Amino acid sequence: MSFAADIDDIAMASEAGPGDYFELLKPRVMSLVVFTALAGMLLAPVHLNPVLAAFSLLLIAIGAGASGALNMWYDADIDLLMTRTAGRPIPTGRIQPKEALAFGLILSIFSVCALALVANVFAALALAFTIFFYVVVYTMWLKRSTPQNIVIGGAAGAFPPMVGYAAATGSVSFSSFVLFAIIFLWTPPHFWALALLKSKEFAKAGIPMMPNVKGEAHTRLEILLYSLVLVPVGVAPWLLGFASLTYGILSIVLGALFLVAAIRVYRIDQGKPAEVAAKQLFAFSILYLTLLFAEFIAEFGFGFAARLF
Amino acid sequence: MANNNDSTPVVPDRALTLTPAQLKSRRARNVALALAIGFLVILFYAVTIIKLGPGVLKGGV
Numbered sequence: 001m002s003f004a005a006d007i008d009d010i011a012m013a014s015e016a017g018p019g020d021y022f023e024l025l026k027p028r029v030m031s032l033v034v035f036t037a038l039a040g041m042l043l044a045p046v047h048l049n050p051v052l053a054a055f056s057l058l059l060i061a062i063g064a065g066a067s068g069a070l071n072m073w074y075d076a077d078i079d080l081l082m083t084r085t086a087g088r089p090i091p092t093g094r095i096q097p098k099e100a101l102a103f104g105l106i107l108s109i110f111s112v113c114a115l116a117l118v119a120n121v122f123a124a125l126a127l128a129f130t131i132f133f134y135v136v137v138y139t140m141w142l143k144r145s146t147p148q149n150i151v152i153g154g155a156a157g158a159f160p161p162m163v164g165y166a167a168a169t170g171s172v173s174f175s176s177f178v179l180f181a182i183i184f185l186w187t188p189p190h191f192w193a194l195a196l197l198k199s200k201e202f203a204k205a206g207i208p209m210m211p212n213v214k215g216e217a218h219t220r221l222e223i224l225l226y227s228l229v230l231v232p233v234g235v236a237p238w239l240l241g242f243a244s245l246t247y248g249i250l251s252i253v254l255g256a257l258f259l260v261a262a263i264r265v266y267r268i269d270q271g272k273p274a275e276v277a278a279k280q281l282f283a284f285s286i287l288y289l290t291l292l293f294a295e296f297i298a299e300f301g302f303g304f305a306a307r308l309f
Numbered sequence: 310m311a312n313n314n315d316s317t318p319v320v321p322d323r324a325l326t327l328t329p330a331q332l333k334s335r336r337a338r339n340v341a342l343a344l345a346i347g348f349l350v351i352l353f354y355a356v357t358i359i360k361l362g363p364g365v366l367k368g369g370v
Binding site for chain 1: 325327328330331334335337338340341352353355356359360
């Protein structure tokens with residue numbers, strides 16, 4: 001009763017605009033999800049209706065955005081403590097936690113149900129599982145309890161290619177799993193490079209990131225080890241024969257550069273140069289994943305366009 | 310804040326008086342919701358036609 005009245009008052013008196021709600025969806029994460037889910041979708045050896053494919057992609061993005069809103073609802077207390085996140089809609093008071101919760105839940109349910117109608121039930125269940133994994137397993141459980149938080153939680157960010165493939169075919173394949181593996185293995189070096197730079201912030205918020213729990217030296221070693229596993233897996237789509245030689249060459253060159261950046265982070269561990277090395281790895285990791293998936297999309301996009309006509 | 314002006318109905322004490330900024334943002338939210346609903350109409354229409362085919366418009370049993 002009072003909950004309903006509260007929501008009413010909040011909703012009426014709010015000064016939040018549509019842009020504030022859009023920010024709850026984590027637009028940058030959402031665009032990465034569109035990108036990787038599209039790659040998974042194009043990988044599917046089936047005829048896709050372009051309109052249904054576009055709608056499916058949009059619904060997957062909305063589902064990912066909804067999980068972002070639920071994450072911001074649950075993490076508002078720690079977001080307030082870190083400069084990187086203190087400007088988000090809930091810590092700044094532009095949106096009330098209850099509004100974000102309602103927004104996230106409604107969009108989650110909507111995106112899953114609509115994907116079941118537009119694509120298929122299997123893809124919808126995969127999307128629901130992705131949202132569950134990010135919100136409950138990562139945000140509520142792992143993030144505040146273990147330095148392995150982003151390793152296991154990274155699975156949530158890695159699912160979209162498989163969801164995209166599932167939307168196109170109603171099943172998953174080994175090739176879509178390889179795309180999953182690339183993002184999954186990419187997440188720890190990417191995030192720990194950030195954690196090295198922001199370890200004080202994470203410590204202030206009480207989040208057990210790797211540098212705070214096991215020390216910086218151990219983090220640098222783990223970054224290198226994950227990079228060593230990531231790079232061959234990045235080349236795998238070509239080795240396994242479902243991506244072209246162009247992809248193979250690109251993934252080898254980018255992989256070599258990734259390793260150089262990771263080795264620099266491992267070896268340069270003092271002062272300003274160490275910070276620069278971590279910053280470079282963080283920035284390059286984003287470029288690495290973007291270029292690999294862009295090549296993938298370009299390559300398979302041509303095949304898709306050819307199948308249309 | 311009961312309003313005694315004859316031309317407007319008396320509002321209960323707990324009613325909120327919205328500031329211009331609140332009214333403006335509420336309007337913006339409503340426009341966004343209208344667009345979202347419009348998009349949904351297009352989505353379900355397009356998906357119906359694609360999945361069931363144009364025959365769905367012929368009606369009958």
